[in-house]
Amino acid sequence: MRAEPLRFVTFEGSEGAGKSTQIHRLEARLLSLGEPVLTVREPGGTPLGERLRRLLKESSPELAISPESELFLFLASRAQVVRQAIQPALAKNSWVLSDRFSDSTLAYQGGGRGFSPDLLRSLNRITCAGLSPSLTFVLDLPLSEAGHRLTRRKAGSGQGDRIEEEPPEFFERVRDTYRDLARLEPERVRLIDASRPEDEVAAGIWEIVSRVFGL
Numbered sequence: 227m228r229a230e231p232l233r234f235v236t237f238e239g240s241e242g243a244g245k246s247t248q249i250h251r252l253e254a255r256l257l258s259l260g261e262p263v264l265t266v267r268e269p270g271g272t273p274l275g276e277r278l279r280r281l282l283k284e285s286s287p288e289l290a291i292s293p294e295s296e297l298f299l300f301l302a303s304r305a306q307v308v309r310q311a312i313q314p315a316l317a318k319n320s321w322v323l324s325d326r327f328s329d330s331t332l333a334y335q336g337g338g339r340g341f342s343p344d345l346l347r348s349l350n351r352i353t354c355a356g357l358s359p360s361l362t363f364v365l366d367l368p369l370s371e372a373g374h375r376l377t378r379r380k381a382g383s384g385q386g387d388r389i390e391e392e393p394p395e396f397f398e399r400v401r402d403t404y405r406d407l408a409r410l411e412p413e414r415v416r417l418i419d420a421s422r423p424e425d426e427v428a429a430g431i432w433e434i435v436s437r438v439f440g441l
């Protein structure tokens with residue numbers, strides 16, 4: 227008999243690709259089937275993680291954050307959410323959906339900032355206590371399209387975001403790293419064309435989830 231895959235699904239992609247919308251649509255669909263679901267986001271998902279999120283997102287000239295500090299702050303948030311929220315939920319047989327997880331570190335701190343993938347993989351292993359998602363959706367969008375969506379979002383919130391202020395080349399490297407991950411681990415990492423209408427993207431995601439988990 228084949229072991230059931232862990233019901234741990236992560237969503238990844240560049241800013242503006244529609245991760246949050248899609249994660250909530252999947253959550254709603256699972257809940258409608260009576261399935262227990264925990265949805266978390268990274269950085270965040272715990273009181274410590276949410277405080278770290280504010281620090282990591284804040285764009286302020288007084289708050290310098292070196293690439294090394296940034297890396298360890300993201301990992302600190304992850305170490306906490308794994309132990310405080312994700313592991314206990316999986317142990318109770320709940321689904322766990324995470325808006326970003328370890329692949330974000332490979333894409334942003336690896337592709338974006340240039341840390342070695344081997345180093346990041348080792349750090350991720352310690353941080354995640356060996357836990358890895360069964361399925362990861364990378365919502366892929368050309369930079370120009372993502373940029374438009376972000377401009378609209380920013381105009382609505384009126385707030386700056388430290389990482390979103392990086393130059394376009396940074397986000398090209400992030401996107402390329404995600405695409406490489408999908409080539410390297412095609413079973414786990416599914417590249418989703420996020421330029422399609424929202425309903426179509428949600429249907430594609432559901433089709434994969436129901437097949438992989440036998441729903």
Ligand code: TMP
Pocket residue numbers: 241267268269300301325326327328330331332334335389390
């Ligand atoms: P978001 O949740 O609104 O996408 O914001 C999270 C930001 O943090 C986003 O710019 C990606 C970035 N990030 C990293 O650089 N490394 C990480 O490990 C994680 C989880 C997020």
